[in-house]
Amino acid sequence: MKKFNIAAAFAVLAAPAFADGHVSSQGDAAAGEEQFNRQCVACHVVADASGEVLAGRNAKTGPNLYGIAGRTIGSVEGFRYSDSLTALGEAETPWTEEAFVGYVQDPTGWLRETLDDRRARGKMAYQVREEAQAYDLYAYLSTFAEE
Numbered sequence: 664m665k666k667f668n669i670a671a672a673f674a675v676l677a678a679p680a681f682a683d684g685h686v687s688s689q690g691d692a693a694a695g696e697e698q699f700n701r702q703c704v705a706c707h708v709v710a711d712a713s714g715e716v717l718a719g720r721n722a723k724t725g726p727n728l729y730g731i732a733g734r735t736i737g738s739v740e741g742f743r744y745s746d747s748l749t750a751l752g753e754a755e756t757p758w759t760e761e762a763f764v765g766y767v768q769d770p771t772g773w774l775r776e777t778l779d780d781r782r783a784r785g786k787m788a789y790q791v792r793e794e795a796q797a798y799d800l801y802a803y804l805s806t807f808a809e810e
Contacts, residue, residue, distance in 0.1 A: 688760060690795075695803025698796050702789070703728075709807050717807055725787065731758050732805035747774040747783040763804075764797040 699707075699718060708719035709729045717729065726739040737744040737752030744752065751774075756762070765773040770785040777783075791797045 690760075690798035690800070690802025692799070692802040692806055694796075695799035695801070698791075698800050699803055702791065702796075703800070706787075706789070709804070711807075728804050729807050731763070732801065732808060733757050733759070736762070745774075745784055745786045747778060747780070747785055750778060760798070760801050760805075763801045764794065767791045767797050767800065768794065 696718070703725075704719045704722060706722050706724035707726070707728050708721050708723070709717045710719075710721070710727050711717060711729055719728075726742040726744070734757065735752050736756045736758055737748040756777075762773075762777075765777075766785075766787075768791050770787045770790065771783070774783040774785050775781055791800065
C-alpha cells in the first residue's frame with residue numbers, strides 16, 4: 664500500500680510537466696514532416712538560434728517555427744505579426760497543441776473566437792484542411808524544442 668501511495672504521489676506531481684501542451688498527444692511527427700514539406704515550406708522555416716536551417720528552405724513570409732511548442736504566441740523577434748496575434752503575445756498566451764491546431768485550420772476564425780473579437784484577423788491565409796494533419800504538424804514541430 665505504501666508503494667502505491669508513493670507512486671500515486673509521483674504521478675500527481677509529474678502530471679503538470681506532461682500536461683503543458685508542449686508535446687503532441689495525438690500527432691505523428693513523421694507524417695507531420697511530410698505535411699510541413701508540402702504545406703508550410705513556402706512561407707516558414709525552422710532554424711535554430713545559430714541560424715542553421717533544420718527544416719524548410721529559409722522562407723521568410725511567415726515566422727520561424729523553431730521552438731513553437733509552448734512558446735508565447737507572436738514572440739519571434741523581428742517578425743511583424745497581426746495586431747490580433749500581437750495581443751495574444753502581450754497576454755503571454757502559449758502555443759499549445761490545441762491552439763496550434765485551431766489556428767492552422769482557421770486562422771481568422773480561431774483568432775475571433777479566442778479574442779472574442781469579430782474584427783480579429785491574422786495574416787496567414789493558408790488553412791490546413793484536415794485536423795489529423797494539423798496534429799501531425801504540431802507533433803513534428805514540437806521535435807524542434809528550444810533548450
